[in-house]
Amino acid sequence: MYVYDEHDRQIISERVNQFRRQTERFLAGQLKEEVYLPLRLQNGLYVQRLAPMLRIAVPYGMLNVAQLRKLAHITRHYDKGYCHITTRQNIQLNWPNLEDVPDILAELAEVEMHAIQTSGNCIRNVTSDQFAGVATDEIIDPRPYCEIIRQWSTLHPEFAFLPRKFKIAVSGSEEDRAAIRFHDIGLQIVKNDSGAIGFKVLVGGGLGRTPVIGQVVREFLPEQDLLTYLEAIVRHYNLNGRRDNKYKARIKILVRAMGVEAYAAAIEQEWDKIHDSQALLTDKEINRTKSFFTEPDYESFDEKSCADTLNERAQKDKDFSNWLAHNVGKHRVAGYRTVTLSLKPNGIAPGDITDSQLEAIADLAEEYSFGEVRSTHEQNLVFADVQTAHLRRLWRALTKLGFATANIGTLTDMICCPGGDYCSLANAKSIPVAEAIQNEFDDLDYIYDLGEIELNISGCMNACGHHHIGHIGILGVDKRGEEFYQIQLGGAQGNNANIGKVLGPSFSRESVPNVIRKLLDVYVESRVEGEAFVETYHRVGITPFKERVYAKAN
Amino acid sequence: MPKLIKDGILTQNEWQWLVTDEAAPSAEALETGKWIVPFSVYLTLKSEGLGNAKNLGVWLASADNVQDLAPHLKDLNIVGLNFEKFADGRSFSQARIIREQLDFGGEIRVNGDFYQDQMFYLARSGVNAFLIEDDANSESMIESLSDFSDSYQAACDEPQPLFRRRV
Ligand code: SF4
Numbered sequence: 001m002y003v004y005d006e007h008d009r010q011i012i013s014e015r016v017n018q019f020r021r022q023t024e025r026f027l028a029g030q031l032k033e034e035v036y037l038p039l040r041l042q043n044g045l046y047v048q049r050l051a052p053m054l055r056i057a058v059p060y061g062m063l064n065v066a067q068l069r070k071l072a073h074i075t076r077h078y079d080k081g082y083c084h085i086t087t088r089q090n091i092q093l094n095w096p097n098l099e100d101v102p103d104i105l106a107e108l109a110e111v112e113m114h115a116i117q118t119s120g121n122c123i124r125n126v127t128s129d130q131f132a133g134v135a136t137d138e139i140i141d142p143r144p145y146c147e148i149i150r151q152w153s154t155l156h157p158e159f160a161f162l163p164r165k166f167k168i169a170v171s172g173s174e175e176d177r178a179a180i181r182f183h184d185i186g187l188q189i190v191k192n193d194s195g196a197i198g199f200k201v202l203v204g205g206g207l208g209r210t211p212v213i214g215q216v217v218r219e220f221l222p223e224q225d226l227l228t229y230l231e232a233i234v235r236h237y238n239l240n241g242r243r244d245n246k247y248k249a250r251i252k253i254l255v256r257a258m259g260v261e262a263y264a265a266a267i268e269q270e271w272d273k274i275h276d277s278q279a280l281l282t283d284k285e286i287n288r289t290k291s292f293f294t295e296p297d298y299e300s301f302d303e304k305s306c307a308d309t310l311n312e313r314a315q316k317d318k319d320f321s322n323w324l325a326h327n328v329g330k331h332r333v334a335g336y337r338t339v340t341l342s343l344k345p346n347g348i349a350p351g352d353i354t355d356s357q358l359e360a361i362a363d364l365a366e367e368y369s370f371g372e373v374r375s376t377h378e379q380n381l382v383f384a385d386v387q388t389a390h391l392r393r394l395w396r397a398l399t400k401l402g403f404a405t406a407n408i409g410t411l412t413d414m415i416c417c418p419g420g421d422y423c424s425l426a427n428a429k430s431i432p433v434a435e436a437i438q439n440e441f442d443d444l445d446y447i448y449d450l451g452e453i454e455l456n457i458s459g460c461m462n463a464c465g466h467h468h469i470g471h472i473g474i475l476g477v478d479k480r481g482e483e484f485y486q487i488q489l490g491g492a493q494g495n496n497a498n499i500g501k502v503l504g505p506s507f508s509r510e511s512v513p514n515v516i517r518k519l520l521d522v523y524v525e526s527r528v529e530g531e532a533f534v535e536t537y538h539r540v541g542i543t544p545f546k547e548r549v550y551a552k553a554n
Numbered sequence: 555m556p557k558l559i560k561d562g563i564l565t566q567n568e569w570q571w572l573v574t575d576e577a578a579p580s581a582e583a584l585e586t587g588k589w590i591v592p593f594s595v596y597l598t599l600k601s602e603g604l605g606n607a608k609n610l611g612v613w614l615a616s617a618d619n620v621q622d623l624a625p626h627l628k629d630l631n632i633v634g635l636n637f638e639k640f641a642d643g644r645s646f647s648q649a650r651i652i653r654e655q656l657d658f659g660g661e662i663r664v665n666g667d668f669y670q671d672q673m674f675y676l677a678r679s680g681v682n683a684f685l686i687e688d689d690a691n692s693e694s695m696i697e698s699l700s701d702f703s704d705s706y707q708a709a710c711d712e713p714q715p716l717f718r719r720r721v
Contacts, residue, residue, distance in 0.1 A: 161643025
């Protein structure tokens with residue numbers, strides 16, 4: 001994991017001091033609310049429905065145990081004892097006091113964390129694959145490049161007042177687990193024919209009101225050119241992105257208006273002016289950053305005998321074997337596995353976690369996974385480096401803590417935004433919908449039979465719950481002041497990215513679980529052997545689903 | 555009368571900022587005073603053979619294309635940038651292009667709806683003069699110019715990014 005040096009420490013602590021002075025000026029009435037607003041936003045502080053909300057950056061999802069313990073302390077001391085993992089791998093506090101925020105930021109700085117640019121119209125926290133460094137299909141570890149981007153974008157003087165927010169994601173593996181096609185810039189690490197490392201650059205993806213899949217503007221960008229090229233894209237956007245209408249201000253609208261070819265040509269032209277500037281990356285810097293992401297001290301094991309022992313144990317215990325099948329994943333190194341901690345047990349808002357749970361997770365990470373944890377955009381946590389021989393013990397411990405629900409990748413591993421319970425932009429609540437679905441579908445055997453399904457819920461068009469890319473997407477809408485829910489089908493993240501189609505008229509909250517039930521029935525009746533929900537949907541189309549769900553009305 | 559912070563100190567402002575719908579300064583007015591005028595006014599005055607670097611400057615609105623300014627920079631000592639709305643960040647890129655790509659060594663002055671907490675970033679982007687309200691707390695504003703003692707990125711104040719300076 002990246003470790004701060006005195007420069008990083010100084011920049012982050014000066015930022016805390018700056019925000020402390022700004023907050024003092026605001027509280028003393030010397031800074032107008034409208035001027036304080038972008039300042040606090042760029043330090044992660046929203047003012048929400050019930051209280052301020054503080055969004056803490058977790059750069060590309062990496063956390064160490066000192067950070068987890070600090071977060072536990074902060075949620076306990078400054079908040080109500082729990083926090084929330086967001087769909088951009090960040091951590092949110094729901095109830096801090098505005099006056100306390102400078103102190104919270106100072107505490108975070110002690111463990112090399114901050115809340116810089118987690119909101120506002122600026123370059124946001126860069127996100128990546130939760131299995132970076134350990135995935136079996138990895139081409140190159142994306143984290144060093146993420147860190148390089150983090151530093152470049154942090155307090156960038158030119159890009160703090162963009163037309164709209166700006167999100168970058170990096171994937172270093174064959175299968176895209178970072179949803180790079182739905183970011184303002186998506187970077188796919190590739191190697192060219194001569195083995196040189198570079199990036200395929202996608203621009204203009206995004207969810208929200210106008211969901212768009214990003215388009216390729218460059219097939220191969222040499223790694224040294226990363227920052228100059230990003231600078232060209234963001235400068236062009238800063239000058240040319242629309243500022244007259246907030247809903248048309250994202251870069252996707254600019255790319256679409258220009259057409260991707262003209263757009264790509266404009267970027268090359270912009271880049272031409274700066275591509276040999278001092279921002280050109282040096283091998284020294286790339287290697288320096290890479291040196292923070294070296295392998296931990298893996299022990300050597302024989303994979304086959306490890307796998308055999310594990311299988312033997314699994315056969316004797318159905319619960320353990322379910323957990324292995326769903327929450328445990330392959331690892332690049334023999335005798336190791338990844339473990340996903342499900343933050344989606346029945347009855348808990350997806351992604352919520354308490355202070356003492358954070359501490360318990362820190363202890364387990366120390367014992368079983370080299371003291372590191374990752375957050376995922378599906379709002380779960382991951383231990384990336386667990387020995388197979390430790391899995392059973394870890395499973396027991398996680399079961400006690402409530403993180404061993406064996407539902408990863410299934411219907412009940414939902415993505416869900418905070419919605420109307422917390423968010424002032426919401427049209428409708430989303431957490432109670434997630435709960436109702438979890439209650440309706442609590443039979444694990446049925447869930448397993450359904451196989452891989454992604455169900456995503458957003459409380460409004462802003463799409464923080466990624467409803468457009470759920471196989472089943474649920475969107476809260478406002479119908480004459482009442483909360484209703486629109487359902488979409490066929491969305492997908494990953495390499496076969498797709499935007500879901502609206503099923504038809506929206507539903508009341510009470511009827512949502514039943515509608516989902518009918519959709520699943522259609523799938524179960526129509527599927528052919530081995531076909532996943534979304535595959536059946538693409539084969540049979542939306543009509544049979546529509547007919548079943550709206551049968552009575554017809 | 556607005557005050558001026560230039561190169562980090564409070565100084566006398568000698569230039570008049572002509573707002574968009576004001577009449578262009580006459581030849582006499584140019585003899586006796588110094589004017590920063592909108593780009594279109596600048597072009598008209600120049601076509602009439604009026605004004606020189608000592609008494610005529612130009613200011614750009616956020617929507618103006620900085621590249622159009624390139625052929626004129628050799629005749630200018632001062633370029634203004636106007637913030638219509640503080641959240642409109644185009645001035646940052648405009649300043650940086652004028653400084654770094656068009657190699658302008660004169661004064662870049664901002665006016666309008668910018669605020670104190672943007673000054674550090676503006677200075678990094680190449681702005682060296684700030685026109686502020688008469689009653690503004692200039693001391694506190696000048697302090698904001700040194701909110702940070704180091705930065706990650708290369709910019710106008712520091713041509714090398716931190717990664718090239720790290721030992
Ligand atoms: S999708 Fe809407 S309701 Fe949900 S968190 Fe985002 S803004 Fe709030």
